[in-house]
Every structure is written in C-alpha cells, then in structure tokens.
Amino acid sequence: xxxxxxxxxxxxxxxxxxxxxxxxxxxxxxxxxxxxxxxxxxxxxxxxxxxxxxxxxxxxxxxxxxxxxxxxxxxxxxxxxxxxxxxxxxxxxxxxxxxxxxxxxxxxxxxxxxxxxxxxxxxxxxxxxxxxxxxxxxxxxxxxxxxxxxxxxxxxxxxxxxxxxxxxxxxxxxxxxxxxxxxxxxxxxxxxxxxxxxxxxxxxxxxxxxxxxxxxxxxxxxxxxxxxxxxxxxxxxxxxxxxxxxxxxxxxxxxxxxxxxxxxxxxxxxxxxxxxxxxxxxxxxxxxxxxxxxxxxxxxxxxxxx
Amino acid sequence: xxxxxxxxxxxxxxxxxxxxxxxxxxxxxxxxxxxxxxxxxxxxxxxxxxxxxxxxxxxxxxxxxxxxxxxxxxxxxxxxxxxxxxxxxxxxxxxxxxxxxxxxxxxxxxxxxxxxxxxxxxxxxxxxxxxxxxxxxxxxxxxxxxxxxxxxxxxxxxxxxxxxxxxxxxxxxxxxxxxxxxxxxxxxxxxxxxxxxxxxxxxxxxxxxxxxxxxxxxxxxxxxxxxxxxxxxxxxxxxx
Numbered sequence: 001x002x003x004x005x006x007x008x009x010x011x012x013x014x015x016x017x018x019x020x021x022x023x024x025x026x027x028x029x030x031x032x033x034x035x036x037x038x039x040x041x042x043x044x045x046x047x048x049x050x051x052x053x054x055x056x057x058x059x060x061x062x063x064x065x066x067x068x069x070x071x072x073x074x075x076x077x078x079x080x081x082x083x084x085x086x087x088x089x090x091x092x093x094x095x096x097x098x099x100x101x102x103x104x105x106x107x108x109x110x111x112x113x114x115x116x117x118x119x120x121x122x123x124x125x126x127x128x129x130x131x132x133x134x135x136x137x138x139x140x141x142x143x144x145x146x147x148x149x150x151x152x153x154x155x156x157x158x159x160x161x162x163x164x165x166x167x168x169x170x171x172x173x174x175x176x177x178x179x180x181x182x183x184x185x186x187x188x189x190x191x192x193x194x195x196x197x198x199x200x201x202x203x204x205x206x207x208x209x210x211x212x213x214x215x216x217x218x219x220x221x222x223x224x225x226x227x228x229x230x231x232x233x234x235x236x237x238x239x240x241x242x243x244x245x246x247x248x249x250x251x252x253x254x255x256x257x258x259x260x261x262x263x264x265x266x267x268x269x270x271x272x273x274x275x276x277x278x279x280x281x282x283x284x285x286x287x288x289x290x291x292x293x294x295x296x297x298x299x300x301x302x303x304x305x306x
Numbered sequence: 307x308x309x310x311x312x313x314x315x316x317x318x319x320x321x322x323x324x325x326x327x328x329x330x331x332x333x334x335x336x337x338x339x340x341x342x343x344x345x346x347x348x349x350x351x352x353x354x355x356x357x358x359x360x361x362x363x364x365x366x367x368x369x370x371x372x373x374x375x376x377x378x379x380x381x382x383x384x385x386x387x388x389x390x391x392x393x394x395x396x397x398x399x400x401x402x403x404x405x406x407x408x409x410x411x412x413x414x415x416x417x418x419x420x421x422x423x424x425x426x427x428x429x430x431x432x433x434x435x436x437x438x439x440x441x442x443x444x445x446x447x448x449x450x451x452x453x454x455x456x457x458x459x460x461x462x463x464x465x466x467x468x469x470x471x472x473x474x475x476x477x478x479x480x481x482x483x484x485x486x487x488x489x490x491x492x493x494x495x496x497x498x499x500x501x502x503x504x505x506x507x508x509x510x511x512x513x514x515x516x517x518x519x520x521x522x523x524x525x526x527x528x529x530x531x532x533x534x535x536x537x538x539x540x541x542x543x544x545x546x
Contacts, residue, residue: 177407184397184408191395194357196383196412196459 004144009271010264011141015155015224017263018162022217023240024247024255025169026210032186032250033206034098036105040089040112042237043120044211048082048218049228050120053131056222067134071219078219079212085116086211087204095200113233120230128229131222158220165216166256169209173252182206186250235279239266242286248299257297261285309368310335310463310495311356311387316365316375318355325351327520328365333463333497338489340498340506340527342540343516349499350392352516353467356497357389358382369463384412388461390452392468392499398441402432405440405451409458425454428484446477453481457488463495464488470502478502482509503540507531515540 023045030038055074064070093112097104138152173179184192185202193199221236222228239262247258262282269281289297311333318326325348333339343349355362358379367375374382383389388409397405403422410421426433429450435443440451449469456464466485470478482505488494500506507513507527515523515536523530530536 177411180400180404180407181411183400187397187399188395190359191391191397192408193359193379194383194389194391194395195408195455196380198378198380 002144002147004142004147004149005271007141008147008149009267011149011151011155013264013267014260015158015263016267017260018159019217019220019224019259020236020240020243020262021256021259022162022165022213022220023236024243024259025166025252026214027241027244028247028249028252028255029206029210031244033182033189033203034094034105036094036102037109037241038089038094038207038210039106039109039237040093040116041210041214042233042235042240043113043116044082044086044089044233045214045218045221045236045240046228046230046233047085047116047120048078048211048215049222049232050124050129050218050230051078051081051215052219052222053129053228056131056134071134075216075219078215082215082218083208083212086207086214089116090204090207095203113237117230117233124230126230128227130227133226134223154223158224161216161220165213169213170252178205239279239282242282246286246289246296248293248296250300251296251298254296254298308335309333310370311497312368313356314366314368316352316355316362316367318351318360318362320351320360325360325519326355326362327518329519329521331514331521333495335462335495336489336493337512338485338496338498338510340500340510340513341516342500342503342506342513342530344539345501347516348519349516350467351519353389353391353465353497353499356382356465357387383459386459386462387465388456388459388463389465390449390456390467390469391465392471394448394452396440396443396448396451396455398439400440401437402435402440402443402451403437405455406432406458409455412459421458421460425457428457428488429454446473446481449473449477449481453484461494463497465497465499467499468501469498470500470505478505485509503536504531507536 023041026041027038030036030041052074055077056070059070059073064073089112093108094105097108135154135157138150141149141151173182181197181202182205184195185197185199189199221232240259243258243262244255245258246261247254247256265282265285266278270278309332313329313331316326316329317324329352341349341352354360356367358377362375365375366373369385369387374385397408406422406425407418410418431447432450432454435447440448443451453466453469469481485496486509489496498506498510507530510527512526513524513530514521515530523533523536
C-alpha cells in the first residue's frame with residue numbers, strides 16, 4: 001500500500017470537504033427553518049468569493065500586505081457584505097412569497113441564482129480571475145518512495161478556520177438565547193410567534209448567518225484554488241446541497257459531515273479512478289445513501305414539514 | 307369591571323372558507339371565560355384570530371382599549387397575552403427547561419429563576435422532568451408544560467385551547483384546579499376553549515357557545531349548565 005499517496009489525498013479531501021461543509025450549513029439552516037431549498041445559496045458563495053478577491057486586491061493597493069491582517073480584514077468585509085446580499089435576497093425574493101404555494105419560493109430562488117450569476121458576469125467580466133498565492137509554502141509530513149506528502153499552510157488555515165467558526169457557530173445555536181430562538185423557529189414557527197418572537201426577523205437572521213458562512217467558504221475557495229469565475233457557485237452549490245442532503249438536511253453536524261464525505265469521495269475517486277467521473281461518484285454515493293437512509297446520515301425521521 | 311379583551315363583529319377566513327361570523331365577545335379582568343362548542347365550530351380559530359393568525363378580516367379586537375386587530379402576532383403576544391395552543395405545540399427537541407425559557411422570551415428574560423419557581427410550584431412534575439426533552443413527556447406533562455410555558459411571560463390574559471384533550475380525568479382535574487388556583491391567587495384572566503363542556507362551565511365565571519363560527523348563547527357558567535339545549539348538545543352522555 002502506498003500510504004503516503006493516500007495520506008495526501010486525505011489531507012486534500014478534508015480541506016475540500018470543509019469548504020463544502022461551510023456552504024452546506026447555509027442550505028441546511030434555511031431548510032430547517034422555512035422548509036425551502038435556497039437555490040441561490042451557491043451563488044451567494046460565489047459573490048462571497050468575488051468580494052474576497054476585491055477586498056484582497058483593494059487592501060494590497062492600500063499597502064496592507066501583512067497577510068494575517070489582510071486576511072482578517074478580507075474575511076470581515078466579505079462576510080459582512082455577503083450577509084447583506086443574503087438578507088436582501090430573502091427580503092426581495094422569498095418573504096413576499098411566504099404563505100404562497102410551496103414551489104413559488106423555489107422558483108424564485110432559481111431566478112435569484114440566475115440574477116446573481118449574470119450580475120457578477122456583467123459587473124466583473126466573464127473571464128476566470130486569478131490571484132497570486134496569498135499563503136505559499138507548507139510542511140512536508142513524510143516521504144515515501146519519492147512521493148512527498150505536503151500539508152500546505154493554506155490547508156492548515158482552511159481546516160483550522162472552519163473548525164473554529166463551526167465551534168463558535170455550534171455554541172451560538174446550542175447555548176445562547178439567540179440560538180434557542182432559532183431552534184424554536186426551526187421546530188415550530190407558528191408557536192414561536194405565539195411566544196412573541198418576531199419570526200421574520202429570525203428568518204432574516206438565518207439567511208444572514210448562512211450567507212456569512214458562505215462568504216468564508218468563498219474566501220477559502222479563492223485562496224485554495226487561486227481562480228474564480230461567476231459560475232463557481234453552480235457546481236459548488238450543487239455539491240454543498242448534496243452534502244446537506246447526504247448528512248441529513250436540517251441537521252447542522254450532518255451538513256459538515258456530508259461536506260467532508262463529499263470532499264473525500266471526490267478527491268479519492270479522482271486519485272484512484274478517474275477525475276472525469278468524480279462528480280458521478282459523489283452523486284452516486286448520495287443516491288445509495290438515500291435509498292437506505294432516506295433522511296440522510298444524521299437526519300431526523302420527521303423532517304417533512306406540513 | 308373593565309373589559310380586558312373585547313371582540314366586536316370579528317370575522318375570519320381560511321382561504322375562501324369563513325371560519326368566524328361576526329363574533330362579539332368580552333373578557334373582563336379577573337374572569338375565567340369559557341368558549342364551548344363542537345369540533346370544527348371555530349373555537350381554535352377564534353383563539354388564533356385574537357393572536358393575529360389568521361388576522362380578522364372585519365371587525366375589531368381591543369386589548370386594554372388598544373385596537374390590535376391588524377397587529378402581527380409577535381407584537382400582540384408582547385402585550386401580556388399568552389396562549390397554550392391547540393395540540394400543545396411543545397418544542398419536542400428542546401428540554402423542558404428550554405421550553406419554559408422560550409416562554410419568557412417576551413419578558414426580556416428577566417428574573418427567570420423566580421418565574422421558573424412559580425411554574426414548578428404549580429406543576430412540580432415539570433421540575434422533575436427539567437432536563438428531559440419535551441417530546442418524551444406524557445400527554446398530561448406536555449399540557450402542563452404548555453401552560454407553564456405560557457405562564458413564564460406572566461401574562462395578564464391566558465388563552466387555553468383544550469387543555470383537557472386526550473388526558474386522563476385525574477390529570478384534567480389537576481390542570482383545572484391549577485387554573486382555578488391561579489385565577490384566585492393572582493387574578494389571572496383566562497379564556498378557556500373546551501369540548502369538555504361540563505368541567506369548563508363549572509370552572510368558568512361565564513361562557514359562550516360557538517356553533518358554526520357564530521356565538522349562539524352566552525351566560526354565566528351556572529346558567530349555561532342549566533340550559534336544556536346545552537345539556538342535550540354538549541353534556542348528555544359525558545356527565546349526567
């Protein structure tokens with residue numbers, strides 16, 4: 001067995017899985033609270049990636065080149081503005097349709113997805129945008145038969161940041177009054193309003209948090225791959241959605257777990273079988289899991305909302 | 307006595323179906339008022355319409371003199387109105403403690419320990435079950451939790467929708483006596499919806515009878531209990 005090669009794939013897969021997981025959280029939260037799939041969420045992620053790029057270039061132009069500071073500022077900027085996009089999309093495209101038939105917001109979401117793609121295409125251009133590596137280098141973990149396993153600083157940064165953000169986020173949902181309100185709305189929106197909770201506000205907040213997490217994923221995607229275009233939200237969005245369903249839609253740990261699994265499947269399949277069929281592999285696993293566990297790995301049986 | 311809540315000419319619809327037809331109803335401060343009627347008469351709709359979901363299409367709802375007819379639900383509930391709704395609607399994946407805390411959301415989460423103690427004094431069982439998930443409670447315990455949760459906001463008006471539904475007679479008696487004690491001790495005003503007409507009319511100061519979305523009779527509990535048509539429609543068979 002070639003452990004070194006496998007280890008390298010594991011590292012790559014986990015990194016990719018973290019990015020998917022962050023996006024998947026946004027899908028799963030929105031589904032949990034209003035029972036809709038926000039098809040524009042992938043494009044919110046794409047907007048987050050573009051805003052990150054704009055911020056990084058802007059900061060470089062201003063002469064702020066110390067990497068930790070530049071990244072922190074970029075993260076804040078991208079998360080804040082992307083959150084505003086998320087809030088606006090809900091306010092403009094979904095809230096007016098609340099109480100309408102079930103498919104209405106779904107169709108509206110597809111419309112928002114196309115709108116965001118075209119908006120970025122027109123305003124930023126259709127060509128692929130490259131940036132220079134912001135965090136170069138890494139550490140060599142081991143060497144086996146001439147194959148060097150490398151763990152880049154970037155990968156460490158991505159995994160560490162994701163874990164930190166998810167830890168804070170989990171604490172927020174599980175331990176704070178705000179999180180309790182969100183869970184209440186997720187379990188029974190009508191009852192929450194009977195307890196004096198402004199449910200529209202909580203729903204908005206869900207979109208804001210989901211978008212901010214997508215922006216973090218966008219920044220990581222940009223740093224990891226070094227290139228973005230207006231279309232990255234589509235594939236990444238579908239993958240993250242798959243991750244959310246695989247993990248059990250509505251479940252937060254499920255979203256992260258699903259993201260990790262999709263990332264690992266994709267990377268290992270590419271490494272040992274064929275790159276061309278990596279998406280097929282990921283989606284096949286989804287189908288197989290759903291046949292045996294219709295609510296996903298960590299999903300609850302009573303997810304279906306009336 | 308002043309009217310704490312008054313409805314005049316209230317109508318409400320579910321889609322094209324009219325659920326309430328010109329409801330006139332008054333609840334005075336310190337009263338227990340009951341609303342009895344058959345399944346589908348519109349009792350729960352009336353409770354929900356007071357809370358703004360669905361909103362009244364016509365007519366007026368006044369709470370402490372303030373017109374709340376077109377207010378959103380969460381604003382109405384912040385005026386000191388609380389509801390233990392039909393079907394209890396416990397947050398099944400939250401603990402009993404968390405469920406109760408949700409009830410104090412409107413109160414700005416102040417003096418929580420005090421509020422909890424009051425609820426536990428009324429329903430000691432909830433204290434034993436504090437760390438258990440709401441969904442694992444028995445029906446009676448869930449009902450206690452629903453009422454306890456509503457009380458956490460220290461409401462001036464408590465709306466109770468069929469607290470006796472599906473519960474053993476002993477538990478029903480326990481819950482009804484808790485309501486009576488609360489009313490006597492704190493002057494809590496209660497609007498109680500019941501199918502269990504006999505118990506409800508005995509508990510209440512006054513009652514209304516709802517038939518097909520309209521009020522057909524009103525009077526004191528004793529008056530209504532004595533009416534032959536009430537006995538025939540709602541009491542025969544149940545309690546003689």
